[in-house]
Every structure is written in structure tokens, then in C-alpha cells.
Amino acid sequence: MLQFSKAVSSLRTSEIRDLMGLAINPDIISFAGGMPGNELFPVKEIDEIYNNLPLDIKQTGFQYGPTPGYEPLLESLNEYLKKKGLPVEKNRLLITTGSLQAINIIGKIFIDPDETIVTENPCFVGAISAFKSYQANLKGINLDEEGINLDLLDNYLNHSKSISPKFLYLTPNFHNPAGTLYTEKRKKELVPILQKHDLLLIEDDAYGELYFNEGAHKRIVPMKALYGDETPICYLGSFSKILGPGFRLGWMLAPPEIYQKAELVKQSLDACSPNFTQILANEFLRSGMLEKYVGKLRVIYKRRKETMAAAIRKYFPEEITWIEPEGGFYIWLKIPPKLDLTSILKAGIAKGAVFVVGKAFDPDGIDNSHFRLSYSHTPEDKIEKGIRILGETIKEALKG
Amino acid sequence: MLQFSKAVSSLRTSEIRDLMGLAINPDIISFAGGMPGNELFPVKEIDEIYNNLPLDIKQTGFQYGPTPGYEPLLESLNEYLKKKGLPVEKNRLLITTGSLQAINIIGKIFIDPDETIVTENPCFVGAISAFKSYQANLKGINLDEEGINLDLLDNYLNHSKSISPKFLYLTPNFHNPAGTLYTEKRKKELVPILQKHDLLLIEDDAYGELYFNEGAHKRIVPMKALYGDETPICYLGSFSKILGPGFRLGWMLAPPEIYQKAELVKQSLDACSPNFTQILANEFLRSGMLEKYVGKLRVIYKRRKETMAAAIRKYFPEEITWIEPEGGFYIWLKIPPKLDLTSILKAGIAKGAVFVVGKAFDPDGIDNSHFRLSYSHTPEDKIEKGIRILGETIKEALKG
Numbered sequence: 001m002l003q004f005s006k007a008v009s010s011l012r013t014s015e016i017r018d019l020m021g022l023a024i025n026p027d028i029i030s031f032a033g034g035m036p037g038n039e040l041f042p043v044k045e046i047d048e049i050y051n052n053l054p055l056d057i058k059q060t061g062f063q064y065g066p067t068p069g070y071e072p073l074l075e076s077l078n079e080y081l082k083k084k085g086l087p088v089e090k091n092r093l094l095i096t097t098g099s100l101q102a103i104n105i106i107g108k109i110f111i112d113p114d115e116t117i118v119t120e121n122p123c124f125v126g127a128i129s130a131f132k133s134y135q136a137n138l139k140g141i142n143l144d145e146e147g148i149n150l151d152l153l154d155n156y157l158n159h160s161k162s163i164s165p166k167f168l169y170l171t172p173n174f175h176n177p178a179g180t181l182y183t184e185k186r187k188k189e190l191v192p193i194l195q196k197h198d199l200l201l202i203e204d205d206a207y208g209e210l211y212f213n214e215g216a217h218k219r220i221v222p223m224k225a226l227y228g229d230e231t232p233i234c235y236l237g238s239f240s241k242i243l244g245p246g247f248r249l250g251w252m253l254a255p256p257e258i259y260q261k262a263e264l265v266k267q268s269l270d271a272c273s274p275n276f277t278q279i280l281a282n283e284f285l286r287s288g289m290l291e292k293y294v295g296k297l298r299v300i301y302k303r304r305k306e307t308m309a310a311a312i313r314k315y316f317p318e319e320i321t322w323i324e325p326e327g328g329f330y331i332w333l334k335i336p337p338k339l340d341l342t343s344i345l346k347a348g349i350a351k352g353a354v355f356v357v358g359k360a361f362d363p364d365g366i367d368n369s370h371f372r373l374s375y376s377h378t379p380e381d382k383i384e385k386g387i388r389i390l391g392e393t394i395k396e397a398l399k400g
Numbered sequence: 401m402l403q404f405s406k407a408v409s410s411l412r413t414s415e416i417r418d419l420m421g422l423a424i425n426p427d428i429i430s431f432a433g434g435m436p437g438n439e440l441f442p443v444k445e446i447d448e449i450y451n452n453l454p455l456d457i458k459q460t461g462f463q464y465g466p467t468p469g470y471e472p473l474l475e476s477l478n479e480y481l482k483k484k485g486l487p488v489e490k491n492r493l494l495i496t497t498g499s500l501q502a503i504n505i506i507g508k509i510f511i512d513p514d515e516t517i518v519t520e521n522p523c524f525v526g527a528i529s530a531f532k533s534y535q536a537n538l539k540g541i542n543l544d545e546e547g548i549n550l551d552l553l554d555n556y557l558n559h560s561k562s563i564s565p566k567f568l569y570l571t572p573n574f575h576n577p578a579g580t581l582y583t584e585k586r587k588k589e590l591v592p593i594l595q596k597h598d599l600l601l602i603e604d605d606a607y608g609e610l611y612f613n614e615g616a617h618k619r620i621v622p623m624k625a626l627y628g629d630e631t632p633i634c635y636l637g638s639f640s641k642i643l644g645p646g647f648r649l650g651w652m653l654a655p656p657e658i659y660q661k662a663e664l665v666k667q668s669l670d671a672c673s674p675n676f677t678q679i680l681a682n683e684f685l686r687s688g689m690l691e692k693y694v695g696k697l698r699v700i701y702k703r704r705k706e707t708m709a710a711a712i713r714k715y716f717p718e719e720i721t722w723i724e725p726e727g728g729f730y731i732w733l734k735i736p737p738k739l740d741l742t743s744i745l746k747a748g749i750a751k752g753a754v755f756v757v758g759k760a761f762d763p764d765g766i767d768n769s770h771f772r773l774s775y776s777h778t779p780e781d782k783i784e785k786g787i788r789i790l791g792e793t794i795k796e797a798l799k800g
Contacts (some may be wrong), residue, residue, distance in 0.1 A: 001598065002632070003566070004661055005534075008509045011664040033464075043455060050450060055443060062441035062644030064433075097497055097648070101670045108533070109408045109441035111514075129668040133508070134405075166403070190574075198401065232402070244462030247673035248497070261404055264411040268529040270501045274674050275646035 006113065008050045010132045029353045029378065029386030034176060034329055037377040040300060041244050042284070042293050049283040060311060061276040067267045069095030069251075070278035076286045077251060085225035086235060092259035095273045099206050099238040099250035103169075105269070106202055106234060106252075107134040110166040111262045118156070118168045120148050122332070122361035122370070124176045124204065127169055138363035139165065143178050145323055147186035150193060157197040167200040173220045174328025177361050177372035181216055181326050187223050194231045201231065206238040206250075207328040209294050212302040216326035224253065234258060239281055241329075242294050247277035288360035301329070304375040307383045315391025317398055329376040332358075334369060339397050342370045348393045353386040406513065410532045425735050429778065429786030430751045434576060435768050437777040440700060442642050442684070442693045449683040456731055461676040467667045469495030469651075470678035476686045485625035486635060492659035494666060495673045496551075499650035500526045501604055505669070506602055506634060506652075509557040509661045510566040518556070518568045522732070522761035522770070524576045524604065527569055538763035539565065545723055547586035552592060557597040567600040571607035573620045574728025577761045577772035581726050587623050594631045601631065606638040606650075607728040609694050612702040616726035624653065634658060635677055639681055641729075642694050647677035663796040695774060701729070704775040707783045715791025717798055728774040732758075734769060739797050741768045749795045753786040 045301065053061075060070075068074060073095060078088045094101040103126065111117065113135035119127065121140025131138055139160075141153045148170060157165070172182035175349060194201055201326035208220040224235040254262055266272075284290050308331060309324050322333040335341060341357045358370035374389075375383060453461075455792060458471075468474060473495060478488045496502040503526065511517065513535035519527065521540025531538055539560075540551045557565070572582035594601055601623065608620040624635040638650035654662055666672075684690050708731060709724050722733040733743060741757045748754060758770035773790075775783060 002600065002657060003510070005508065005512045007512070008661050008665060011661075011668055035464050036462075038459040038463055039454070041459050043458050043462070047458075054437070058447075059438040059441050062443070062446075062646045064435050064439055064640075064645040072693075097670045097674070104669055108405065110403070110405055112405045112407075126668075126671065133665065134670045197749070200402065239507075239611050240464075244673075244676070245464040246460070246462045248670065248672075248674040248676075257402060259545055261408050261411075265408060265533070268411055268526075268533045269504055269669075270497045270648065271526065271645075271649075274497070274648040275649075276644070277676050339696055399523055 007133055010135060011129065021247065025297065026148055029351060029382050029389070031353065031355045031373040031375065031378060031386060033377060034374050035245060035377050036241065037379070039379075040297065042289065044295065045284065045289045046280055049280055049287070049289075053279065053283070057279060060278045063275060065272045065275040065278065067263055067272050067274060069093070069104040070275055071284060073278045073282035073285070076282055080285055081237075081253060085221060086253060087224070087228045091228070091255055093280060094252045094254070094259060094262050096250045096252060096266065097248040097270065097273050098240060098245065099204060099236045100130065101238045101269070102250055102252040103127050103130045103202075104133075104202070105262050105265045106137070106167070107131055107222070108265045109169055109258065110200075110399055111136045116160070116163045116165045118153070118165045118199075119363055120175070120312045121363055121367070122177050122358065123169070123363055124171060125360050127204070128361070128363055131169070134242060140363035143175065143180055145180065147172060147180060147182035148190070150186070150189055154193050154218065157199065165199065165206075167202050168194070169202045169204065170223075171206070172223060173205050174210060174325060174330075176207065176328070177330050177356070177358075177370075178332045179325030179328055179330045184219060189225065190223070191227045191231055192388055201233045202236065203233055204236045206236070206241055209242050210298060210299065210301055210329070211327040212305065216361075220327070232258075242290060243281055247274075247281055249273060249277055249281050253380070264297065301376060304380060304383060307333070307380040308373065308375040308387060311384045311387035312391075315388045317391070317395055319398060320394060329374050331373045331375065333371055333373065335371070335394075337369070339394070341371055344393055344397050347397070349388050351389045351393055353389040353393075355390065405757070407535055410535060411529065418609075427680050427752060428749065429782050431753065431755045431773040431775065431778060431786060433777060434646060434774050435777050436473045436641065437779070440697065441780075442515070442689065445684065445689045445693065446680055449680055449687070449689075453679065453683070457679060461679045463675060465490065465672045465675040465678065467663055467672050469493070469673060469677055470682060473678045473682035473685070476682055477783075481653060484619060485655060487624070487628045488653065491655055494599070494652045494654070494659060494662050495678060496647040496650045496652060496666065497670065497673050498640055498645065499604060499636045500530065501669070502636045502650050502652040503530045503602075503604070504533075505662050505665045507536070508665045509658065510600075511536045517558060517567045517600075518553070518565045519763055520570060520575070520578075521763055521767075522577050522758065523763055524571060525623030525760050526613070527604070528761070528763055531550075531569070536566075543575065543580055545580065546582060547572060547582035548590070550586070550589055554593050555765035557593065557599065565599065567602050568594070569602045570623075571604040571606070572623060573605050574610060574725060574730075575732050576607065576728070577756070577758070577770075578732045579723065579728055579730045581619055584619060587626065590623070591627045591631055601633045602636065603633055604636045606636070606641055609642050610698060610701055610729070611727040612698065612705065613726055620727070632658070642690060642697070643681055643684055647674075647681055649673060649677055649681050650775050666777055668760070691735055703774060704778065704780060704783060705731070707780040708773065708775040708787060711784045711787035715788045717791070717795055719798060720794060729774050731773045731775065733771055733773065735771065737769070739794070741771055744793055744797050747797070748790050751789045751793055753789040755790065
């Protein structure tokens with residue numbers, strides 16, 4: 001008889017996955033998955049890079065690589081992060097198979113069963129599932145429009161000294177699902193709280209490059225760039241949104257003593273990340289193609305966001321409240337208490353449009369007062385049509 | 401102050417990694433790392449495949465894929481495994497980033513801290529490190545020339561009923577490091593022991609395709625193909641030795657109830673394996689290029705093995721005993737008790753040749769009576785020279 005571990009018993013199929021499946025049905029307009037549109041990938045650029053690789057570099061792409069990452073990629077990524085103000089000299093960089101693997105490595109380094117970690121509420125669903133797989137207790141602290149609520153956070157930490165949470169996990173730039181971009185003030189005021197409670201910060205920055213205006217551009221400076229000397233911070237990033245998730249490449253920039261453990265965990269998990277895609281990502285970054293490409297993405301995602309925002313204003317009842325994002329992939333909307341989101345989801349799917357219900361992003365899996373719309377992978381004409389369908393669905397539910 | 405988890409405290413830098421580093425030094429002839437030679441990779445074939453991919457398939461390569469794997473690869477891999485006699489209908493297939501990730505998934509599914517698992521002794525070093533990272537107690541059972549010693553295994557299991565080990569991890573085909581190919585008799589007699597003790601078998605088959613003669617070819621039939629209906633078996637495989645480790649692709653064929661947990665763990669670990677390399681591996685497999693390529697590899701590795709075996713006979717003293725392998729990457733050699741392997745390693749490196757000491761493969765990290773030579777990534781002229789250097793080093797050590 002098979003006896004499974006306690007760790008695996010804490011994992012459940014997330015609703016997101018089922019909804020991502022629906023996205024494959026071409027008759028349903030999907031605002032569910034958090035991925036780029038297939039038509040946006042830089043295929044031509046990668047073709048050019050691949051066909052210009054010398055034989056010995058191609059051969060290296062077939063081989064095992066060093067655990068920390070393919071050396072030239074580590075160099076060019078260090079250069080790239082340095083330009084963004086990150087303290088690359090005092091820290092070390094590890095290439096991972098996406099930032100989700102980096103989150104897992106952090107989990108494995110720090111979490112013993114039943115220990116507590118602090119996240120935002122809502123929180124990236126991948127992080128919730130990863131942390132739970134290390135049997136962590138998750139404490140979600142509410143987000144407001146400027147970032148994590150510091151009164152709630154400080155109050156919780158003051159009253160949980162005996163628990164001694166292992167770290168705080170935040171995504172300050174264009175939060176998934178909330179779309180929030182932290183204010184400078186909020187980031188600044190977080191630092192003394194981290195110091196006071198001796199709390200490590202895990203900063204996940206998968207979306208920072210996808211800003212829609214200059215005001216937002218100025219505000220995407222990572223906490224690690226601003227305050228990395230004052231308080232320990234692990235900074236996570238990803239190629240998934242600025243090249244392609246199919247490459248499975250992300251990174252972690254960490255203080256040396258954390259890096260050292262992270263490298264050991266990475267080695268025991270899968271030895272190294274794929275050299276084949278690391279070589280392509282390196283040339284894409286080093287040649288300057290990445291910056292040009294991301295510039296193009298900003299224009300396209302901004303247009304998609306504007307189309308979705310205009311359609312929401314046109315078709316959604318005013319009982320649905322939301323804040324227009326200044327970057328990233330998502331709009332996060334609040335429904336009035338009398339509505340039942342699960343029924344709306346079902347009715348929406350029957351009519352041909354789908355989204356993700358909010359409780360997927362609640363560390364406790366309960367709060368269903370919001371839903372997430374993703375505009376990243378849907379062309380503009382379909383956005384308008386899908387939002388009209390959802391608007392009608394919600395209006396009918398309101399009539400009850 | 402940072403407080404690390406108990407899991408990460410059990411991980412140490414393995415000696416192998418440092419030795420792999422030495423392999424990069426072109427002045428030292430390395431028999432250390434267990435990788436293919438760079439000059440052997442099917443670069444031309446993959447070039448042809450890449451440049452013939454239609455645009456929509458290339459775009460799919462940039463995108464997230466389903467957690468179980470890229471659908472067409474799952475189909476062609478199922479076909480491939482079916483031809484090898486594996487019961488693909490009654491089991492399910494999961495693509496992983498190398499078989500090391502599959503080993504981790506098994507660890508996460510089954511191991512709670514301080515539980516026991518049984519391995520061969522010696523054992524694949526990646527598996528040792530992965531299992532330890534889940535805080536398992538490892539019990540290694542000695543290998544003899546026909547496979548794991550069944551008397552020792554049965555005896556141990558009879559006396560450890562209160563411990564109730566979670567599974568047995570074996571590599572029956574061209575063992576790493578021992579080179580052993582299990583006899584049919586040994587595999588057959590293992591089954592009633594597994595049944596009697598209700599013990600799950602994890603069968604790792606990374607090297608089976610690399611046989612050197614027809615007798616060996618007949619004996620590589622997986623335990624899961626022969627006895628999968630009689631006793632639960634998870635079968636692990638890899639593209640690392642038959643295409644390239646840089647693709648980071650392996651697989652697990654598991655009974656449905658184990659598969660279901662494995663998919664959840666895979667999703668929480670890194671969402672999916674790289675679509676980009678899965679698409680290339682699929683075409684390589686589907687087109688028949690893989691079988692042709694592996695045929696070529698068998699000839700080359702056999703020649704390298706013969707060169708190494710001849711050089712050992714010529715240059716090594718007869719106090720060094722070993723069995724000539726019939727496939728795979730490795731020769732495993734025993735030294736007389738009076739010799740100190742660490743000194744020989746140091747002297748060998750000083751003279752220009754390197755290998756891996758046996759204690760790296762001992763689950764307890766103690767027994768240093770053997771060493772591993774890999775012939776897979778060294779051209780024949782260098783093999784002869786490197787073995788001559790090691791022969792001289794050992795003879796000098798014997799003189800004392």
C-alpha cells in the first residue's frame with residue numbers, strides 16, 4: 001500500500017490549471033492564463049541568433065552546464081541587472097528554470113514543516129502552492145492601492161514573535177493578480193519594519209519591465225536596488241515575460257550566504273538549467289534585441305490594457321470596482337458581496353468567456369470577492385467581445 | 401539572523417562537482433564527469449529539425465506547456481516506450497527536466513523526514529543527494545556482479561519491519577558507477593521480495609540504450625516491462641544520454657495513483673518542462689533520427705570502452721580488479737586495502753589525469769575502496785594517455 005508524504009498531501013489541483021485548459025478551446029475567449037500571446041514571441045530574432053551560433057557554442061548547448069548557470073549568460077545578466085541599479089557585486093546570481101523554481105529553492109532553504117511565512121493577500125498562486133508544498137503556514141497581509149498594508153504587517157509581526165516568520169514574499173511591480181505598483185513611500189517605510197523584525201524579504205519582479213508610462217517607469221526600481229545594503233533581500237526575476245516561458249529561465253540574485261545554500265539545492269533538484277535555451281537567451285540579451293523587443297511589448301500590452309479598460313467602463317455595471325493598472329498583465333476587480341463568483345464563472349463560460357476567481361489567490365483559499373482578468377494573450381477585437389459577454393453575465397447576476 | 405531549514409543543512413558540495421570543474425582544464429585528462437563528449441552531439445540533425453519547424457510550432461516552443469509535457473512528445477515517447485515492452489496503457493507519463501528531477505519528485509511524494517529508503521551500494525550520486533535533501537535515511541545494499549544482493553536485501557527488510565522503508569531505488573542497466581547489467585535471474589528473483597515486503601520499486605534506466613553487444617541488448621528489458629503488472633514500479637528515463645543533457649529532459653512512467661501526485665509536485669516545482677527543447681526532442685524521436693543516432697553512439701562508446709579496457713590491462717597493476725562493462729559510461733575498479741585513494745587522486749591530478757573516488761557513491765559517504773572511470777567524453781588517444789598516467793600513479797603508490 002502506498003503511503004504518501006505529508007508534503008504532497010498539502011497539494012491540490014489549482015483551479016487555474018483547469019481554466020488554462022479552457023483557454024485551448026478556441027470558442028471560449030480566455031482572460032484566464034497569465035501568459036504572453038503566441039503571436040508576440042520574438043521567433044525571427046531567435047531564428048537569426050540560432051543560425052549564427054558557432055558549432056562549439058551549439059555543442060555546449062547540448063551539454064550539462066555549471067549549476068549556477070551558463071557563464072556568458074551570468075555575465076550579461078549581471079550587466080543587465082547592474083544597469084537597473086541592482087547590487088550585483090555584493091550578491092550572487094543563480095539561473096533557475098523560471099522564477100517558480102527560485103521560489104521553490106527559497107522554500108527548501110528556509111521552511112521546516114509548520115513554520116510561518118508572510119505573503120501579500122492576494123498572492124501569486126504559484127508561490128502559494130510552492131510554499132504549501134514545504135508545509136508552511138501562510139499568513140496573507142492585505143494589499144491596498146500603494147502596496148502591502150504596513151499597519152497590518154507590523155501589527156501581525158509584533159504579535160507573532162513566538163512564531164518568528166521565516167520571510168516576507170512580495171511582488172512590488174504590477175502584482176499578480178492585483179496589478180498593484182508599490183509607491184516609493186510604501187517601499188521606503190517597509191524597510192524599518194523588516195529591520196525591526198529581522199525579516200528576510202523575497203522580492204519577485206517578473207513584470208517590472210512591462211510599464212505603460214514614464215511615471216510607472218520611475219517607480220519600478222526594485223527594493224533590492226534601493227535598500228539591498230540596509231536589509232537582506234533575495235531578488236527574483238524571469239525571462240518568461242520578456243522572451244518566452246517555454247525557455248524555462250529565471251534567476252535569483254541573493255546575498256552570498258543564501259546563494260551558497262541555493263546553489264546546493266539547485267544542484268540536488270536538477271543539476272543545472274537548460275544550456276540550450278540559456279545560450280539563446282544570452283545572445284538575445286547581449287545583442288540588445290531584448291531591450292528593443294520589450295519596448296514593442298510595452299506598446300502592445302498597453303493597447304490591450306486600454307481596450308480592456310474601455311470595454312469594462314462600457315459594459316460592466318458600476319457595482320464592479322477596480323483600479324486601472326500601469327503595467328503588467330492583469331486587472332483585478334471587486335464584486336459586491338451579494339454576487340456569487342462561482343455562478344458568474346459558470347455562466348460566463350457557457351456564454352463563451354472565462355476568467356480566474358479570486359479565491360485562487362487567497363493564501364487561505366476562501367476570499368472570493370474579486371476576480372482576475374488577463375489581457376496579455378488576447379487580441380483587441382476578442383477583448384472587446386469577451387468583456388461584453390462578462391458584462392452581460394454580471395448584469396444578469398445582479399438582477400438575480 | 402538567517403535560520404536555514406533542516407533539509408538544506410543535509411546538503412554538501414559533492415566532490416564530483418569540483419572534479420567536473422577540473423575537466424574544463426584542458427591540460428588534465430578527465431575520466432571524472434558522466435557526460436557525453438561535446439563532439440558527439442547531433443547538432444546537424446537538430447539544425448535541420450529547427451529550420452523545418454512551422455511558425456506556429458516554433459511559437460508553441462516559446463510558450464508555457466501543459467504540466468505533464470508537450471502533447472506530441474508524450475505521444476511519441478509513449479510509442480517509443482511501448483516498443484520497448486513498457487506497459488504504457490496502464491500507466492501515465494510525465495516529462496521532467498532530466499531524470500534527476502523525476503527522482504526529486506519521487507522523494508517529495510514519498511519521503512517524510514527521517515524515513516528510510518533503500519538503494520544499491522554504490523549508488524548514483526545525484527540520487528543520494530536528492531534523497532538526503534528530503535531528510536531520508538539511506539540504507540545501501542551491496543551490488544554484486546549480477547545486481548543487488550538479494551540475501552542482504554531480504555535480510556534487511558525482514559529486520560526492518562518497524563522502519564518500513566518507502567521504496568527501493570535501482571538502476572539495473574549499466575549502473576552508475578558500477579557498470580553492472582542485472583541478470584534476468586536476479587531481476588526475476590527480486591519480484592517476490594518486493595511483493596513480500598510490499599515495497600515500491602523506482603527503476604532508473606538512463607543508460608539502457610547504450611549496450612555494446614547482442615547479449616547485453618537482450619538483457620536491458622526493464623523490470624517494469626517484465627513485471628510491471630505484478631508489482632508497482634516507477635520507471636525513469638532520460639534524453640541526456642541519447643540526445644543531450646543540455647535539453648534537460650527526462651521522464652517518469654508511473655502507475656496512475658503515483659502519477660497523479662507527481663503531476664501536482666511537478667506543477668508546484670516549475671509548472672512545466674521547457675517546451676522549446678521538448679519540441680526538438682519530439683521531432684528527433686518521431687523522425688527516427690534518434691534510433692539512428694543511438695546506433696552510432698553504441699559504436700563510439702564501445703570503442704572508447706575497449707580502448708580504456710585495453711589500456712587498463714596494459715598499464716594498471718593486477719592488484720586493481722574490475723569487471724568489463726557491456727554498456728554505459730563507466731568502469732568501476734577496486735583497489736587493495738593498503739592504498740589510499742585520496743592520495744592517488746591528488747597525485748593523478750598533479751600528473752594530469754582525474755577520476756572520481758568511490759566514497760562519493762556510498763550512501764554513507766565512507767567506503768573508498770573503489771574508483772570510477774568514465775570513458776564517455778574522452779577521445780581514444782587521450783584515454784590511452786590518461787590511463788597510462790593513472791597506472792604509473794597507482795604503481796608508485798603500491799611501492800609506497
